Amino acid sequence: MEDAVSSNSISFFPFLLLCYPRADRFKTSLQFRPVPYGQYYDALDACKVADYVVFVLSPTVEVDTWGDTLLRSLQTQGLPEVVSVMAPNTLMDPKSRSGIMKSLLSFMQYFVPTQTKVFDLNVSSDRTNALRTLSEGTPGDPRWRDGRTWVLGEAAEWDDGVLRVTGVVRGAALSANRLMHLPNFGDYQISKIFSAPLPRQHSKTNGMDIEPTLIVEPDHDEADSLISSNDPDDMANEQTWPTEEEMNAVSGDGQEHIPDASKGTTPKIVKRIPKGMSEYQAAWIVDETDDEDDGEEGEGGDHEMEEQEEQEEMVDLVIGENKDTESAIQQDADFEDLDLEEEGRQLEKWRNRKREEDDDLQFPDELDTPQDVPARTRFQRYRGLRSFRTSPWDPYENLPRDYARIFQFQDFKRTERSVRRKSEEDNNTVEPGTRVTIHLRDVPEAAAKRGLVILFSLFQHEHKKSVLHFTVQRNTEYDGSVRSKDPMILCVGPRRFVINPIYSQHTRGGGKGPNNVHKFERFFRHGVTNVATTYGPIVYGNQSCMLLRETSNEQAPHLVAMGSFLNPDTTRIIAKRIILTGHPFKVHKKTATVRYMFFNADDVLYFKPIQLHTKHGRTGHIRQSLGTHGYLKAHFDGPINQMDTVCMPLYKRVYPKWSRLWTAGEGGPISLAIHDGALQTVDDAMEE
Known part of the structure; x- marks a missing residue:
């Protein structure tokens, strides 16, 4: 053997087992490591440390599904130098040799475009040339x-x-x-x-x-x-009570201890905030004066008018308001509060309508409001955003316990x-x-x-663990349903983990946007580049990754997706959106009576500050609640019709689950259930 410094290790993956002669004539030490057919993870590990990978192709047997999955996985993982050979076959017709060699070369070039030749081991000169390529070539390393x-x-x-x-x-x-x-x-x-x-x-x-x-x-x-x-410190944010001296300091009149405000610090505009709500949480509340966009009432004002003209305009405004008030009273008088049976019958008729495919693609997050649970309780973790793209969202607000560990x-x-x-x-x-x-x-x-x-x-x-983000695309050969938090095997660099990733939209150009808020995707669909997020160890470099789904055969997983590492951004906000829809029951120009969005008056008042929109592009706000069954009156920026649908988008931040190391022979990473033809976790099925 030659000195170990000059030796090249070769990962030898055979589709058919084959032995090579020694390479003494080339004065090179070659170390062959055969990998048995069917050992998926051993083949991946062997190719990670190889200088050359030798693919042995059969001239008579086509590559099966397992071999195709392995080739795609190796292509995603990154291959060193590849040498393709055709296994010897004494029964092969010499006339068909040329066609078979061209077919095998075309097949290998699909996975390894740099391949220029497939060596035929039936020919002595090709055997020598294959050894010369292994002995005298300069192997290249994958980028990772x-x-x-x-x-x-x-x-x-x-x-x-x-x-x-x-x-x-x-x-x-x-x-x-x-x-x-x-x-x-x-x-x-x-x-x-x-x-x-x-x-x-x-x-x-x-x-x-x-x-x-x-x-x-x-x-x-x-x-x-x-x-x-990290080890979370539960006592770091412990609630402390005021001491007896602090209590005595504010007892009695107590006013003398409060200093006067400095000049210029008093805000000119005072905004009323609901009790128990912080200023940040109330940022999405719209003032009543913000949506007064009716042209008959708000137009014609001039800040440089003379006093007499101002008084005349005020008279006109009072008259206009009185007319609107009479119209509102008349509409309220015509309103009829239906009984529970009639409400239930009309609700079922409305919900069983056939949804158009375009509407489902345009609003994939529509959700029916439950009748047995108040909406303010069911959706208490959701919030409204005036603008999903620009509205501020504090990335350190109400973080889960796992964020204290990363x-x-x-x-x-x-x-x-x-x-x-x-x-x-x-x-x-x-x-x-x-x-x-x-x-x-x-x-x-x-x-x-x-x-x-x-x-x-x-x-x-x-x-060390952090929040990792990967840009991924679906494997075109995998047709199964993939949804967020489905268990996957993440292969990145030399490591493999069991994860439950959540998927979100990939911002164009890979940027964060003004507020670093990205929409959560319930399903991972074909033809779309998404970002998969999970907790995991830090990754350096632009490393490739792939997502695998386990099957009954541990050594034959499905290749679900492939991609690359994006960044470990802990401030990336993944917001899950739901859309509550309502039916415009009665319409009068820009004002409509909406039903089936809520089912009690308290829910209408709770969600009143959130902006509404329709499928035809109108925006508006809730004016008041009508009756006891959740009917509401809404005012929009333009006329609407009864064929439209009123929508209220709500958002909440979602987080992935903690990952763990994947080990061979441990079986499935989590119990699975079949639900509506889709593979999902038992936890998700119970939640639904």
Whole structure:
């Protein structure tokens, strides 16, 4: 064998098992690692550390569904140099050889466009050329491996919680201070790194054995810890009561202790806010004077009018208001409050109407208001927004407990550049090409029993959890229903996690917009680029990712989507929208009596400040409640008709679920249920 520094490791994935001769004539050491057909995750891991990937294609058997899924997954993950060969077949007709070779080349170019030739192992010259390509070529690395270190284990031993892995350091220099990721088992700390000379070097030392020597040890002050999340302090925001001295200070008259307001600090406009509501929460409340847009009452004003003209205009306004008041009284007198049976009959008739396909696509978030639960209770976590694109939304308001566990970066790009620069300047490292034995502490014994042991070095902070966002697109070959919070397997870089992602709209150009608010998507549909959000460890670089859905066969998952890492933005607000709809029961120009949006008067008063809109583009506001069954009077900015539909959009912020490491052989990540032909979690089915 040649020196280990010049050896190239090859991930050999056979569609048919095949053996290659040695490459002695090219003076190159080639290490072949065959992967059995059907081992999906082993094939993914093997290709992550390979310099070359050899695809062996059958001239008679077409690639099945499993092989097609694997090729698409490897294409998404990122492939090194690829060599395609056709397996030998003595029964193949020589006349059909040319057509078969062209067909196989066209097939491989669909997944690997850089392929220019498929080597035929039936021909001796092609066999030699294939070995020459492997021996003399210069392998390229996928983009996600830039700056990373990996080790393909040649031997692995476990003793009292310490895993000793022997292999050649590849990629960048190996730092003893960084964590090592072991697929299917997690991240671990390095305790020691020893040299591991090849046994064949013993003959050059006159029979004297070369003992392994200690190369580097981690620096306890610089070594990364295994702490991945914060411990929430429940006492940090504890409610405190005033002391007895503070209570006595405001007892009695108490007014002398309150200083006068400074000049110029008193606001000129005082806005009335409902009791118990903060100023920020009341920002979406519309003043009564804001929607007085009737041309007959509001037009014709001039700030430079003379006093006499002002008085005459005031008289006209009073007369106009009296006429409107009489009209409103007449409409109220004509209103008839129906009984419960008639209300129920008309409600069923209205709800069972056939919805147009265009309306369903335009308003996919329509929701019927429940009758048995008050709307103010059922939708108490929702709020109205005057403008979804520009209305302010505090990203630190009412955060869940999981947000106290994650880490946030002030400038993630700057942190990434600093981490990469620091890794290049680290002196406590082992140069690539060195054969070493790495000691990992606190590793389970099952890790040494795997046939393929691979180690990946992580950058600083890549073990810490944050909110991760990925831009993803559906796999065109997968037709199943995908909805938010369905369990998925996220493959990104060298790691795999079980996640329950939520999907949101991807802003054009990848920007945040004025308020960094993005619409939640219930379903992940074809042909649309969405952003998948989850809690997970930090990811550096523009790494590719893919979402897998488990099946009854653990080694044959469905490839649902593929994409790339976007950012770890903790201030990105994902707002779930629901639209409550109502029917314009009676219409008088710009005023309409709306029913079926609510079913009691208290709900009408509760949601009165929120702006309404119709499917035909009108906007308006609730004026008052009518009767006891939730009828309301609304005023719009233009005439409407009874064929229109009145809509009230409500929003609330949603969050993903906590992720965990995926391990082989654990079975399904969560119980599943079949509901309306779609796959969903039991928790979601119970919630519905």
